[in-house]
Amino acid sequence: MNPPTIDTSVRFDNLAALTQPRSVMIVGASTTPGTLGHTTVLNVLEHSDFAGEVYLVNPKGGELQGKTLYPGVGDVPAHGIDVALLLVPAESAMETLAACAARGVRYAIVFTGGFAELGEAGRSVEAEMRALAERTGMRIYGPNCAGMTMLAPRLGLTFSTEFRNDGRSGALSRIGLVTQGGGLGRSLMQGDERGVRFSRWFSTGNEVDLDSADFIHWLANDPATDLICTVMEGIKSGPRFVAAAQAARRAGKPLIALKIGRSDFGKKAAQSHTASLAGEDVVNDAVFSQYGVIRVEDLDELLDVAGLISRVGVRSLQRICVYSSSGGAGVLSADKVGEAGLAMATLAEATVAEMARHAPSYAALTNPVDLTTKALVDPLLAKRCLTPLFADPGVDVVLYPITSNYAATTEGTVRNMLDVARGGSKAFVPVWMSSRRGPAHDLLIQEGFAPFYSLRNAMLALKRCSWYAQQASRGDESESEVAGLPAVAPQVPLPCNEAQAKALLAEYGVRSPREEQAGTAEEAAAQARGIGFPVALKLVADGVLHKSEIGGVQLHLRSEEQVRDAFARIMANAQQHRVPQQAVRGVLVSEMVTDGVELLVGIHRDAVFGPVLTVGAGGVWVEVEADVARCHLPAGRAVLERALDRTRIARRLASHRGLPARDRAALLDAMQRIAALFLALGDSVQSLEVNPLVVLNDGQGVVALDAVIE
Structure with a gap:
């Protein structure tokens, strides 16, 4: 087999100096608390584990956090600084970038907005930025971005006041995040409150140089990342995105994408926000599916799918066993399983028999399993029945809908579930259905079992994960050689008429009906006689693409007289629709192919x-x-x-x-x-x-x- 098709023309930086810098310069550092320039300094000096050199620039000079404030970039006593953070007005951004490039800065993160998202003048400035990056080799991140957040180890190259809280609420997941916008990215970062914790976040903004694909590709090669999530308003370069998605797939790292700007309204909003080309959504769908990208519809679904995969890994999750102390919740769950195209698992006879040894006679021991409220007050009953359920070979997932919060009672039930689930080989999926949180809810998050908040969302996540597992299991699907193709690329005259197009197809082994080209009615009649009736006549004219719309197609002609009449009608219709006389090449006389x-x-x-x-x-x-x-x-x-x-x-x-x-x-x-x-x-x-x-x-x-x- 041929190796997978990879676009070797696409190149990516290793981003080492950006993600692991030894020196950082903050241009626009401020001594005023609460300003972006002040918060950025605190994020680097106080809230990061950064041991490298930090240089601060402010035209007023002075001192901040024990560091000298240099009046200009040219005054900083260092050359070849790894990363410069720019908090400067839009009108001075180009001048500052040029000064950074002159000092050998490797990466410049431009937080400032007010460029392409505002119109033509901003697009012109971005073109200058792009030209500067190409000319000098300094890479530009942004503009109009929220910067970079790394939590293992901690490094906050961002102006966000929330960075100090990022990653403080529990163990980090090995999930990377790439978003163009800052607001949606920050929303996802706060998903740690529901147990989904990202360890890296890149907010790329207008992507004048570095784009989302650069960071997806970097995460695909990052040994500390197992799963990648992205929120995209537009795809700057299709080939680069495909190459990054292929890299993630080769690395065995699922890529989850929320592509916004699907509707006409959404496309206009994306243009005004990050000036991105939203792309035709049906094409986005096809590309995502083809390259194994898990497409989700909103932020909740992204968090659900990411949380589930990070916990259970890549596996098929299609055979569901529902366990509940509520009969109604069990039936509703079964409905949702069917609606999602998943399957209610068939329990093994041994599983049912073992549960029957301990359960009350009125319990439901098929799927869904309902041990009734007795399981709420008898911890041993739950454990004895759940153990065989989690060992059943016909079950992929044990789904546990939690309908109500009964404080200590619910907490005890959840502890029983967790005691069994931790040692089982099945995916355990709790669904918190109550609007009231409580200690049991918090316990699930603390123990690494982030709950879903609706049965519908749980089914979507299970479906997405199963789809990806199927994608990952496929073998080599590289392009195969096709025998009998021309050795030399064909030449095509433009505009190209039907006869010329069919001739090219014939060169590539795709046949047409028996047909001849005719310039007069008599020629058409003679050719029809040779081909055999019935025949079709079609106008041949350069540049005329849809012949039937101008009366240029006549079908089911059964005699020479009908052919002559049809020829005359076609020519009259062409004249009526103002087809230039010099473009008309006659007609194609074709056999009628009707059975197919x-x-x-x-x-x-x-x-x-x-x-x-x-x-x-x-x-x-x-x-x-x-x-x-x-x-x-x-x-x-x-x-x-x-x-x-x-x-x-x-x-x-x-x-x-x-x-x-x-x-x-x-x-x-x-x-x-x-x-x-x-x-x-x-x-x-x-x-x-x-x-x-x-x-x-x-x-x-x-x-x-x-x-x-x-």
């Missing part, structure tokens, strides 16, 4: 990710059906097949009620060949569409009835 399943196979060049293949229901109803799936190119055959199987029309390819099976293998082969053609055509081509691509009976192949290249 019509699909669309198209490829377009996405503004963020580049080539994206779309497959689904084709023909004239393609927009109405809206039954398509996508994948990013290049892609192996297995990836293309999964995209196909996400469509409803894929089911029509199988034999059903006496209808023959269609040639699925030939369809997949054609998808590979069409993808290879598009990639070979290069950047000048924006899209290639074959619609319809008719899939014939099994063993008979596929036929491209129409093709468009833009």
